[in-house]
Amino acid sequence: MPxxxxxxxxxxxxLREPIVLKLLEEEAPxxxxxxxxxxxxxxxxxxxxxxxxxxHMVARGQKGYNGVAILSKLPMVEAGxxxxxxxxxxxHIAARLENGVTIHNFYVPAGGDIxxxxxxxxxxQKLDYLREMKEDFHAEKPEKSILxxxxxxxxxxxxxWNHKQLLKVVSHTPIEVEQxxxxxxxxxxxxxxxxxxxxxxLFSWWSYRSPQxxxxxxxRRLDHVWATGDISNAGHSSRVLRAARGWEKPxxxxxxxxxxxx
DNA sequence: ATGGTAGGTCTCCTA
Numbered sequence: 407m408p409x410x411x412x413x414x415x416x417x418x419x420x421l422r423e424p425i426v427l428k429l430l431e432e433e434a435p436x437x438x439x440x441x442x443x444x445x446x447x448x449x450x451x452x453x454x455x456x457x458x459x460x461x462h463m464v465a466r467g468q469k470g471y472n473g474v475a476i477l478s479k480l481p482m483v484e485a486g487x488x489x490x491x492x493x494x495x496x497x498h499i500a501a502r503l504e505n506g507v508t509i510h511n512f513y514v515p516a517g518g519d520i521x522x523x524x525x526x527x528x529x530x531q532k533l534d535y536l537r538e539m540k541e542d543f544h545a546e547k548p549e550k551s552i553l554x555x556x557x558x559x560x561x562x563x564x565x566x567w568n569h570k571q572l573l574k575v576v577s578h579t580p581i582e583v584e585q586x587x588x589x590x591x592x593x594x595x596x597x598x599x600x601x602x603x604x605x606x607x608l609f610s611w612w613s614y615r616s617p618q619x620x621x622x623x624x625x626r627r628l629d630h631v632w633a634t635g636d637i638s639n640a641g642h643s644s645r646v647l648r649a650a651r652g653w654e655k656p657x658x659x660x661x662x663x664x665x666x667x668x
Numbered sequence: 669a670t671g672g673t674a675g676g677t678c679t680c681c682t683a
Binding site: 418469470516613614616 | 671673675676677681682683
């Protein structure tokens with residue numbers, strides 16, 4: 407049975423309940439993974455989601471910051487939540503569908519402004535977070551799994567609006583790109599978005615600080631859909647719903663979709 | 669080189 411999955415950094419699930427509902431009504435993915443919910447789990451507005459058929463949710467939350475949730479039309483059970491780098495942050499939740507597929511939903515630390523762990527503790531935490539992800543995948547190689555989320559790294563030259571200009575900007579520095587690649591390799595993860603859309607600029611985030619985000623198009627691809635090699639051939643129909651960046655009271659991220667025939 | 673916008677919360681932190 408094919409199922410469609412979307413990942414979206416929502417930047418406050420309570421403030422943006424209306425556009426989450428809009429996405430669920432108009433696009434109707436089977437599973438929606440949210441990041442930066444910025445809400446304790448008990449304050450996530452689940453009633454409207456359930457009314458549209460999204461009767462299942464697994465989530466981790468905290469007050470004000472971070473927070474991840476998986477909304478689903480399909481039954482699922484929680485399959486763990488990690489706190490890599492011991493930050494006490496709600497940045498990961500996993501769920502298992504009835505077809506045996508495990509879905510990991512991540513919100514990797516943004517890493518602050520200065521790409522130097524000696525001058526900026528947050529950058530070190532980001533690298534530590536990715537290293538611990540990598541170590542976990544190395545210790546227990548994931549199977550039949552999908553990993554999505556805001557990984558806060560745009561790895562390829564065509565994942566950013568200007569490669570040279572962003573080489574020293576956190577999210578596109580060589581050390582981050584290398585660390586993300588090592589994490590991906592450790593789990594045998596395949597980048598499904600780039601499997602489907604191999605060539606050319608592709609972005610999922612445009613800063614609120616950039617006026618005329620659409621015409622200026624100074625974007626980055628920070629949001630990812632990966633799958634383990636045993637199911638990567640089942641992935642197809644990837645797309646970024648760029649229009650959502652222009653909706654009323656938008657998130658600065660657009661949702662990324664993929665479909666899996668499993 | 670700098671500042672630009674947004675959300676949550678308790679006066680500034682984070683992105």
